[in-house]
Amino acid sequence: MxxxxxxxxxxxxxxxxxxxxxxxxxxxxxxxxxxxxxxxxxxxxxxxxxxxxxxxxxxxxxxxxxxxxxxxxxxxxxxxxxxxxxxxxxxxxxxxxxxxxxxxxxxxxxxxxxxxxxxxxxxxxxxxxxxxxxxxxxxxxxxxxxxxxxxxxxxxxxxxxxxxxxxxxxxxxxxxxxxxxxxxxxxxxxxxxxxxxxxxxxxxxxxxxxxxxxxxxxxxxxxxxxxxxxxxxxxxxxxxxxxxxxxxxxxxGMEAIENESIAKATLLYDTIDNSPLLYGVAQPGSRSRMNVCFRAHDDKHTQQLLDFAAARGIVGIKGHRSVGGFRASLYNAISLADVERLVDTIRDFEKTV
Ligand SMILES: Cc1ncc(COP(=O)(O)O)c(C=O)c1O
CATH class of the missing domain: 3.40.640.10 (Type I PLP-dependent aspartate aminotransferase-like (Major domain))
Incomplete structure (x- = not known):
């Protein structure tokens, strides 16, 4: 799957x-x-x-x-x-x-x-x-x-x-x-x-x-x-x-759900903030834990990263058609391990550039 x-x-x-x-x-x-x-x-x-x-x-x-x-x-x-x-x-x-x-x-x-x-x-x-x-x-x-x-x-x-x-x-x-x-x-x-x-x-x-x-x-x-x-x-x-x-x-339980949600969002935002290729779209004080929107500094990396992720079985990270870039939705069914897989993929992509 x-x-x-x-x-x-x-x-x-x-x-x-x-x-x-x-x-x-x-x-x-x-x-x-x-x-x-x-x-x-x-x-x-x-x-x-x-x-x-x-x-x-x-x-x-x-x-x-x-x-x-x-x-x-x-x-x-x-x-x-x-x-x-x-x-x-x-x-x-x-x-x-x-x-x-x-x-x-x-x-x-x-x-x-x-x-x-x-x-x-x-x-x-x-x-x-x-x-x-x-x-x-x-x-x-x-x-x-x-x-x-x-x-x-x-x-x-x-x-x-x-x-x-x-x-x-x-x-x-x-x-x-x-x-x-x-x-x-x-x-x-x-x-x-x-x-x-x-x-x-x-x-x-x-x-x-x-x-x-x-x-x-x-x-x-x-x-x-x-x-x-x-x-x-x-x-x-x-x-x-x-x-x-x-x-x-x-x-x-709601406590575990919330804690996992914080851990998932923190991991992905940290990865984006430390990426030489990517940047977060939302202002830090308004960031969503649910939908993490980010972009590539160089537009040519957008499709490349989408393709790289797809080759590893990761889909649904394309931003909304009205804004472009990337969006990873970290709803309750997405586990911390799933986000770790996405983060590893982003880091591996960075090494190819
Ligand atoms: C916050 C929010 N409200 C409403 C909608 C619209 O929902 P629907 O397509 O079920 O009308 C969306 C769709 O993505 C949404 O994100």
């Missing part, structure tokens, strides 16, 4: 893939494939229940929160947040820390007013912008806590009384933070959580009464919550595999 550092769809642990494959053939001696299970039957109900309780427990959230599962990816959440929570006369705050943050902001304009409280766009999003004082009358404040394309990550969060809404797609459950500071957290599964096809939402239940307009049920957090994510036929495979990944994280 190739070693995959792609930003998403991303690597999953072999043991999770093995269990998911077995369940497709037959789910736990039930006589049915996972893909044939009735979504309102007892078996799937238990899978959903386990996924919900594992997610709450790993996030350190209590009964004030509910876990919901949506299709439609991050982009649907960009639309649903203002659609549900931004009245036409109200204003929402956004921190413009990258392409996905800007896409989320673009959707707010469809439903109400928005205010950008900080932006690093003029500097190619190479850092997390300062945000200053947060007005107390905002409907909510939206952040993208980890910027997948630019390799930047919030290392502290705005202190505010307005509901904090966060896109944590490319970092969910990679570090211990106070998740209860947020009123709504969303994360597409295909990075740190499972396969594409589902987005996990953790919502503070008091938000469910804040719907600002009539909406089709399928676009309403309130109605989805009332129906325990079973308003329509859910993506059974994606939820099951995410549940396996949550179990895998539970067994490892």
């Amino acid at each position: 190739l070693l995959n550092f792609d930003a998403g769809p991303a690597a999953l642990p072999r043991e999770v893939l093995a269990q998911a494959s077995a369940a497709i053939l037959e789910y736990d001696n039930s006589g049915l494939s996972l893909l044939e299970l009735p979504h309102r039957g007892k078996i799937f109900e238990a899978i959903l229940e386990e996924a919900n309780s594992l997610a709450l427990s790993l996030l350190g959230l209590n009964d004030d929160y509910q876990i919901l599962w949506f299709q439609g990816g991050g982009r649907l959440q960009f639309g649903m947040i203002p659609m549900n929570f931004l009245g036409s006369e109200a204003t929402a705050g956004y921190i413009d820390s990258g392409h996905w943050a800007a896409e989320a902001l673009r959707n707010a304009h469809l439903y109400g007013q928005s205010r950008v409280l900080g932006s690093s766009q003029a500097d190619q999003y190479t850092y997390i912008p300062d945000w200053g004082a947060i007005p107390g009358d905002l409907a909510y404040l939206h952040l993208t806590t980890n910027n997948t394309i630019y390799g930047t990550q919030f290392h502290s969060f705005p202190e505010t009384t307005v509901p904090l809404v966060a896109d944590m797609s490319s970092e969910i459950l990679s570090r211990r933070i106070d998740y209860s500071a947020f009123s709504l957290i969303y994360a597409v599964a295909q990075k740190n959580l499972g396969p594409a096809g589902v987005t996990m939402v953790a919502i503070r239940k008091s938000m469910l009464d804040q719907q600002q307009r009539a909406l089709p049920e399928i676009l309403s957090y309130r109605d989805m919550a009332k129906n325990n994510s079973l308003l329509n036929t859910p993506p059974v495979f994606a939820i099951y595999t995410s549940m396996l990944m949550l179990r895998w994280m539970q067994e490892k």
Whole structure:
């Protein structure tokens, strides 16, 4: 198998893939494939229940929160947040820390007013912008806590009384933070959580009464919550595999996951900082532990290193098409040994130049 550092769809642990494959053939001696299970039957109900309780427990959230599962990816959440929570006369705050943050902001304009409280766009999003004082009358404040394309990550969060809404797609459950500071957290599964096809939402239940307009049920957090994510036929495979990944994280423990994440990122950044050929893109104070973005001083080395790594079975380290260079995504399924393999490859490449 190739070693995959792609930003998403991303690597999953072999043991999770093995269990998911077995369940497709037959789910736990039930006589049915996972893909044939009735979504309102007892078996799937238990899978959903386990996924919900594992997610709450790993996030350190209590009964004030509910876990919901949506299709439609991050982009649907960009639309649903203002659609549900931004009245036409109200204003929402956004921190413009990258392409996905800007896409989320673009959707707010469809439903109400928005205010950008900080932006690093003029500097190619190479850092997390300062945000200053947060007005107390905002409907909510939206952040993208980890910027997948630019390799930047919030290392502290705005202190505010307005509901904090966060896109944590490319970092969910990679570090211990106070998740209860947020009123709504969303994360597409295909990075740190499972396969594409589902987005996990953790919502503070008091938000469910804040719907600002009539909406089709399928676009309403309130109605989805009332129906325990079973308003329509859910993506059974994606939820099951995410549940396996949550179990895998539970067994490892958040402390070990965070410590390994720090060790992985430190090793790779140190290698880049000491490389005669490479340099890091994000400003040091904003560096992401999840997506490490770097470039070659001499552009001719970019394709050469990509080819050299591919010949050693390492893929997915090409930077996003909008920024070029390299990006290694160090999500939870990537081990320290995997990063050591990448680092050895970079060092061996340097010797060939
Ligand atoms: C932080 C972040 N948010 C949202 C998205 C968009 O997710 P989707 O393609 O599932 O809509 C991405 C995609 O890479 C992302 O990195």
